[in-house]
Amino acid sequence: MAMVAERNNAAARSIPCFAFRNAGGAVLGEGPGTVLPRGPAATLGARTAAFFRDAPPGAVLAGAMPFGREAADYLVSPHTSRRLAPAAADPAPPGDTPRWRLRHEPDAAGYAASVRRVLGIMAQEAGTADALTKIVLSRSLVAEADAPIGTALLLERLSADPAVTGFLVPLPPRDGTARLLTGATPELLLSRRGARVLSHPLAGSARRQADPAGDRAAAEALFRSDKDQREHAIVAEFILDTLAPFCAVLAAPAGTQLTSTRSMWHLGTRIEGELRDPSVGAAELAAALHPTPAVCGVPRDKAARLIGEIERHDRDFYAGAVGWCDAAGDGDWYVSIRCAEIAGNTARLYAGAGIVPGSDPGAEADETAAKYGALLEALGIRMKDDSP
Numbered sequence: 001m002a003m004v005a006e007r008n009n010a011a012a013r014s015i016p017c018f019a020f021r022n023a024g025g026a027v028l029g030e031g032p033g034t035v036l037p038r039g040p041a042a043t044l045g046a047r048t049a050a051f052f053r054d055a056p057p058g059a060v061l062a063g064a065m066p067f068g069r070e071a072a073d074y075l076v077s078p079h080t081s082r083r084l085a086p087a088a089a090d091p092a093p094p095g096d097t098p099r100w101r102l103r104h105e106p107d108a109a110g111y112a113a114s115v116r117r118v119l120g121i122m123a124q125e126a127g128t129a130d131a132l133t134k135i136v137l138s139r140s141l142v143a144e145a146d147a148p149i150g151t152a153l154l155l156e157r158l159s160a161d162p163a164v165t166g167f168l169v170p171l172p173p174r175d176g177t178a179r180l181l182t183g184a185t186p187e188l189l190l191s192r193r194g195a196r197v198l199s200h201p202l203a204g205s206a207r208r209q210a211d212p213a214g215d216r217a218a219a220e221a222l223f224r225s226d227k228d229q230r231e232h233a234i235v236a237e238f239i240l241d242t243l244a245p246f247c248a249v250l251a252a253p254a255g256t257q258l259t260s261t262r263s264m265w266h267l268g269t270r271i272e273g274e275l276r277d278p279s280v281g282a283a284e285l286a287a288a289l290h291p292t293p294a295v296c297g298v299p300r301d302k303a304a305r306l307i308g309e310i311e312r313h314d315r316d317f318y319a320g321a322v323g324w325c326d327a328a329g330d331g332d333w334y335v336s337i338r339c340a341e342i343a344g345n346t347a348r349l350y351a352g353a354g355i356v357p358g359s360d361p362g363a364e365a366d367e368t369a370a371k372y373g374a375l376l377e378a379l380g381i382r383m384k385d386d387s388p
């Protein structure tokens with residue numbers, strides 16, 4: 001696939017089969033795709049390798065892994081795929097603003113109650129073997145428009161923040177209705193180019209503030225917060241431990257740093273490695289990492305089980321992974337957060353927050369409200385007050 005620099009965004013604006021757009025460029029798939037035989041995370045590496053053995057030159061597989069490791073993923077290989085060099089994005093033209101009907105699942109108070117429940121479990125188990133030390137609880141906001149939701153403009157608006165990757169991937173149809181997942185993820189699960197691998201986990205968050213002094217103060221408070229540093233360290237350690245057996249060299253040279261999107265501050269750690277066996281592909285590595293404690297918890301199986309018990313919505317493909325890979329084993333996989341499932345007139349938004357001992361239920365609810373921000377803005381939804 002040639003790198004094509006595109007001045008205008010017309011090609012990217014037509015509805016692609018899949019799309020990933022960020023400051024490094026874009027990867028787009030066009031036309032109908034072949035669906036990779038579906039299966040759980042543990043078999044993704046073998047299924048992608050089998051696909052590329054017989055695939056035409058230049059083939060790319062792209063799509064989504066669900067939150068549940070045992071649930072079936074959905075990857076497609078379109079007729080044509082292109083990699084585009086970074087281009088200055090035209091400002092997205094204003095689209096029609098539909099009227100929205102919103103439903104919280106649950107609202108902030110209901111979410112805070114779930115946080116109190118898991119804090120109780122953590123307190124009870126503290127010091128025992130297998131004690132729950134972190135869990136990520138999410139909630140969902142169902143937004144129904146009075147017209148079908150236009151996704152091409154949405155992708156452009158989501159990609160406008162240089163700190164995120166705007167994405168759009170097809171999901172398996174439900175009850176005959178086409179679905180897709182679109183979002184503005186700031187979190188790189190795994191990128192591979194040859195033997196070089198990169199992961200950039202985020203955990204520990206604060207809402208951005210409109211006034212610069214307040215914004216800086218929010219960032220500094222986040223960096224100094226013992227609770228947020230603990231919450232972050234659990235994720236960075238998990239990624240280092242999981243990648244270590246695959247790598248000859250693995251390090252986080254810059255340590256943990258503040259990173260930001262237009263709506264959130266985060267703690268982030270850039271982890272760089274060199275593969276021991278360069279035949280291990282990006283999809284296999286991403287599947288080994290998923291789900292990290294940035295979206296699930298520790299111990300992983302216990303946290304996943306509790307999430308299934310406590311959350312009233314099905315996470316489905318939220319808090320999974322989205323990405324692409326090619327025949328060389330290269331690819332980019334992102335954590336599927338700051339996203340919504342779109343089906344017809346309905347967008348289902350998701351937002352979660354990591355809970356550790358010391359978390360404040362009200363502050364965690366506010367954090368999830370702030371994390372809806374990128375999607376709310378891209379969809380043109382104004383909340384009545386600032387705290388959904």
Ligand SMILES: C=C(O[C@@H]1C=C(C(=O)O)C=C[C@H]1O)C(=O)O
Nearest residue numbers: 203204205294337351352353354
């Ligand atoms: C779970 C989400 O975000 C994750 C949780 C974070 C946190 O708890 O601080 C930060 C970044 C993401 O890893 C989400 O946005 O829905």
